[in-house]
Amino acid sequence: MALGKYSRVDGRKSSSGYCSTVTIVVFVALCLVGVWMMTSSSVVPVQNSDVSQENKNEVRTHVRESNDDNDNNDTSNESGNIASDDSISSDDGKTKQFEDNPGDLPEDATKGDNHASSSQEEKNDKSDETEKTTEENPEEKSKDEKKGEEKKEDGESEKENKDGDKVEGEIEEKVDEKKDKELDQVSGEKKDQSNEVFPSGAQSELLKETTTQNGAFSTQAAESKNEKETQESSQLEKESGYSWKLCNTTAGTDYIPCLDNLKAIRKLPSTKHYEHRERHCPEKPPTCLVPVPEGYQRSIEWPRSREKIWYHNVPHTKLAEVKGHQNWVKVSGEYLTFPGGGTQFKHGALHYIDFIQQSVPEIAWGKRSRVVLDVGCGVASFGGFLFDRDVLTMSLAPKDEHEAQVQFALERGIPGISAVMGTMRLPYPARVFDIVHCARCRVPWHIEGGKLLLELNRLLRPGGFFVWSATPIYQKIAEDAEIWEAMKKLTKAMCWEVVSITKDRVNGVGIAIYRKPTSNQCYEQRSQNDPPLCKDSDDPNAAWNVLLQACMHKLPVDSSERGAQWPKQWPARLGQTPYWLSSSQVGVYGKPAPEDFTADYEHWKRVVSKSYLNGLGIDWSNVRNVMDMRAVYGGFAAALKDLNLWVMNIVSIDAPDTLPIIYERGLFGTYHDWCESFSTYPRSYDLLHADHLFSKIKKKCNFMALVAEADRILRPEGKLIVRDTVEIINELESLLKSMHWDIRMTYSKNKEGMLCAQKTMWRPKEVETISYAIA
Numbered sequence: 001m002a003l004g005k006y007s008r009v010d011g012r013k014s015s016s017g018y019c020s021t022v023t024i025v026v027f028v029a030l031c032l033v034g035v036w037m038m039t040s041s042s043v044v045p046v047q048n049s050d051v052s053q054e055n056k057n058e059v060r061t062h063v064r065e066s067n068d069d070n071d072n073n074d075t076s077n078e079s080g081n082i083a084s085d086d087s088i089s090s091d092d093g094k095t096k097q098f099e100d101n102p103g104d105l106p107e108d109a110t111k112g113d114n115h116a117s118s119s120q121e122e123k124n125d126k127s128d129e130t131e132k133t134t135e136e137n138p139e140e141k142s143k144d145e146k147k148g149e150e151k152k153e154d155g156e157s158e159k160e161n162k163d164g165d166k167v168e169g170e171i172e173e174k175v176d177e178k179k180d181k182e183l184d185q186v187s188g189e190k191k192d193q194s195n196e197v198f199p200s201g202a203q204s205e206l207l208k209e210t211t212t213q214n215g216a217f218s219t220q221a222a223e224s225k226n227e228k229e230t231q232e233s234s235q236l237e238k239e240s241g242y243s244w245k246l247c248n249t250t251a252g253t254d255y256i257p258c259l260d261n262l263k264a265i266r267k268l269p270s271t272k273h274y275e276h277r278e279r280h281c282p283e284k285p286p287t288c289l290v291p292v293p294e295g296y297q298r299s300i301e302w303p304r305s306r307e308k309i310w311y312h313n314v315p316h317t318k319l320a321e322v323k324g325h326q327n328w329v330k331v332s333g334e335y336l337t338f339p340g341g342g343t344q345f346k347h348g349a350l351h352y353i354d355f356i357q358q359s360v361p362e363i364a365w366g367k368r369s370r371v372v373l374d375v376g377c378g379v380a381s382f383g384g385f386l387f388d389r390d391v392l393t394m395s396l397a398p399k400d401e402h403e404a405q406v407q408f409a410l411e412r413g414i415p416g417i418s419a420v421m422g423t424m425r426l427p428y429p430a431r432v433f434d435i436v437h438c439a440r441c442r443v444p445w446h447i448e449g450g451k452l453l454l455e456l457n458r459l460l461r462p463g464g465f466f467v468w469s470a471t472p473i474y475q476k477i478a479e480d481a482e483i484w485e486a487m488k489k490l491t492k493a494m495c496w497e498v499v500s501i502t503k504d505r506v507n508g509v510g511i512a513i514y515r516k517p518t519s520n521q522c523y524e525q526r527s528q529n530d531p532p533l534c535k536d537s538d539d540p541n542a543a544w545n546v547l548l549q550a551c552m553h554k555l556p557v558d559s560s561e562r563g564a565q566w567p568k569q570w571p572a573r574l575g576q577t578p579y580w581l582s583s584s585q586v587g588v589y590g591k592p593a594p595e596d597f598t599a600d601y602e603h604w605k606r607v608v609s610k611s612y613l614n615g616l617g618i619d620w621s622n623v624r625n626v627m628d629m630r631a632v633y634g635g636f637a638a639a640l641k642d643l644n645l646w647v648m649n650i651v652s653i654d655a656p657d658t659l660p661i662i663y664e665r666g667l668f669g670t671y672h673d674w675c676e677s678f679s680t681y682p683r684s685y686d687l688l689h690a691d692h693l694f695s696k697i698k699k700k701c702n703f704m705a706l707v708a709e710a711d712r713i714l715r716p717e718g719k720l721i722v723r724d725t726v727e728i729i730n731e732l733e734s735l736l737k738s739m740h741w742d743i744r745m746t747y748s749k750n751k752e753g754m755l756c757a758q759k760t761m762w763r764p765k766e767v768e769t770i771s772y773a774i775a
Helices: 002-064 085-098 114-136 143-153 166-195 201-207 220-240 262-266 318-326 349-359 381-389 405-411 448-459 478-493 521-525 593-615 635-639 659-664 694-698 703-713 726-738
Strands: 246-248 308-310 330-332 335-337 371-375 392-397 416-418 433-439 460-469 497-504 509-515 625-628 646-652 669-672 685-691 714-725 742-749 752-758 767-769
Touching: 349 381, 349 497, 349 509, 371 381, 371 448, 381 392, 392 405, 405 416, 433 448, 448 460, 448 478, 593 635, 625 635, 635 646, 646 659, 659 669, 685 703, 694 703, 694 714, 694 726, 703 714, 703 726, 714 726, 726 742, 726 752
Parallel strands: 246 767, 371 392, 371 433, 392 416, 433 460, 625 646, 625 685, 646 669, 685 714
Antiparallel strands: 308 335, 330 335, 460 509, 497 509, 714 752, 742 752
16 A cells, blocks of 8 residues: 555656756756866866977987987087077977967976976876876867867967966966076077087986986886887897807917917026016907906096005906015905015015105105106005105016916006016107116016116216115125126126215115116216117117017117206296207107197197097096007196196107106106017006007008907906097997997997997807917
8 A cells, every 4th residue: 555655646746856856967067067167177288288398308309319410410418519690580489389388398408497496296186187087088178178189289279269368368477487498598508509520418317317207107208218229239249240259278268369469488498687577479469359357447546546456357366466565566355455565575665665765865755756666666655655755656477376466566556567577668759768667677687788777877967866675785695696797897897876875774775766867977988888879870769579679778878868957846847948948850640840749739639628528428537548559648647746646658659759748747657569469467457549550550560459459458347448440430339339338329420430338247259269369
C-alpha cells in the first residue's frame, strides 16, 4: 500500500517536478559558464607566456649558432667573434616580437643578475604547469583563445590582445623597459670586447657553460647529442685514417724512445764513456701511445709538490731505499716525500744555497746569477729551492741506476732533462749559464785532458762561477787526494780563478768555487798550451750531435760581441734587447733584429693577456711545467713571467739560432729536432705551446710521430695550444679527437687558426710491440 500511495503522488506532481529540474540545470549551467569565463581570463596571459617561452628558446638557439647566417654570425660565442653594430641592430629587430617577455635575451646577456634570473625561472616553471593542464583539457579552449594564439603566432604583441586587462599592460611595459636596458648592456659589453686579439671572455664562459633551467633533468636534445657523439667517437679513428695502439716496451710507462733503444745500445762497441746513456733514436720514431701507470691521478700543485708527490704517478722506491738516509726521497703511505736534502746538503737545500752566497757574495742569487746548470742533479732539490731565490735551474741527470731521478724532479714541478756528460756536447749554446753547479755529481772531471770540465767551460759565461761540492775538497783518503791535485792543476791551466774554498760545518762538506776568466790574457801567457785552444774554425755554439773536444775556445774580444758583457740584473734583463743585436742584422720576422725582438715581445704580451689567460678556460693555477715547442725569442715565456710556472723553450735545430737570446733574457731552453723524441719522461708537462711547428714538421718528417710525442710528454688533463694554418688545425683536431682528447676551442681567421685541446686518460686497447725497445 505504501508503494501505491507513493505512485499516486509521483503521478500528480510529475509535470511541475520536470519544470523545477530544468530550472535547476539551467541555473547550474549559468554558474559554470560564469566560473569558466572568470578562469579563462586568467589563463590567457599564462598561455601567452608559454608561447613566449618557446619563442625565447628559439632566440637562444639563433644567438648561439656559429657562422650559419649573416645576421647571427658575429653574436656567436662559439666562434669567439666580437659582435658588430649591424648584428646588434639585427638582433633588436628580431626581439621586437618578443618584447613583452623578460627572457628573450641569450643567457650570457643576463649573467650576473641572479635575482632576475631566479624569478624568471619561477615564472617559467608556472607557465610549464599551466601549459600542461591546458593540453590535458583541450575542450576547455574557447574560440577567442584560439584566435588570440593565431594572432601571437603572426607576431602580434600581447598589448594588442583585447582581453588583456590594465594590470597586465603595466607589467608588460615594465618588462619592455627592463629588456631595453639589458639590450643596451649587451651592446655595450660587446663593443668593449672589440679590441681582443683572440676570443677571450666570451670563449671562457662558453667552456664553462651549463644548462641550469632544467633542474636535475636532462633534455632529450642533450641525451641524443651525447649518444651521437659517442657513436661518432667510435668512427673517429676510421675518419682520421689512423688507428692508435698502445706501446709495448720494457720501459713500460716510462718509455723514452731515444734513451730506450735497447737494440742500438746492444750494438755499441763500448760504454766506457757512458755511450749507453746518450741518445740513440730509432730510424722511424714510434707512433704508438705510452701507457699510464695504474692509479695515476692529477699531479699535486706547486709548491706542495716540491715536498711530496703521488706514489702511483712515479711508482719507484729503489731511490728511497738507497738515498733515503741522505734525505733525497722517502716513501710515506700513498706519497713519496722529499725532505729537501741531497748528498751534500742533508740538512736542507736552502741552508746550502745561502752558504754558497755567504762564501761569495758576488754570486747574488736572483740578481746577477739567474740561470744555473745543475749537473748530476739527483731529484733536483737544489734547483727546486733556488726558485725561492728567483733563480732558474736546468737540472740534468742521466736515465741510469738512480731510478727515475729526473722523473721525480719533473713530477715535483722542477725543471729537468735526461742527459749525460759522455762523448757529445750538451745541447746548449756557448757562454749562456751564469753558474754551473755539481754536488757529488759523479763526473770524472779530471780525466782525458779534462774533456768534460772543458765542456762546462764552453757553457759558462765569461766571469761565471763553477760551484763544486765533492769529497776530494775535504777528505784526505788517497783517491780523493789524487783527484784534488789533478783538479788543482787542470783548473789552473784553464785559467780558472779559485775564489773560495770553504767548509759547511752544518752539512759537513767542503765547497770550492771557481771563476772563468773574462779575457784571453791568461791564455796567451801560459807557458804550455795545455789544454790547447780550439781552432778558429771550431764553432763553440755548435751543439747538436757534436763530439766533445779537449780544447778551450777563445773569449770574445770586441765589446759588441756576445759574452763580452754581463747581462743586466734580473728582472731587467728579461725585456732588455740584447746589446749584441745589431740593426744591420735581419730578424726572424724580417725587421731589423732589435725591432724584431721588441715586436715579438709586445705580440706575445698582448696574446697572453687578452687571449690565453682568460679566453681559453685554462686554470693557470694548475699549470706548472710548460714547454714552448717553437720558442724563437722566448716572448711567450717572457709574457708568463708573473705566473708561478717555468717554460722550457725549444729552438729547433733547423730554425734560426735564437737560443742565446733566450738565455740572455734570463730564461732557458735547449736545442731539439722534432723529427725525434725529446729527452724527457712521459707525462712531464702541464701545457705544450706550438706556434706554427706542426706545419713545418709535416714538410720534413713524420707528422703522426710528433702528435704521438706530444701525447707522450703531456700529462693527462694537460693542455695543448696550437697556432698554425687552418689546414693543419683541421687535421690536428681530427687526430686529437681520435685519441679522445677534449677539443676545448678552435678559431680561424684569414687562413690562420688556433686550437686548444685537453688530453684525457684514454688509452687504446690494441697493443704494438716495439721490438727495438724490448730487453
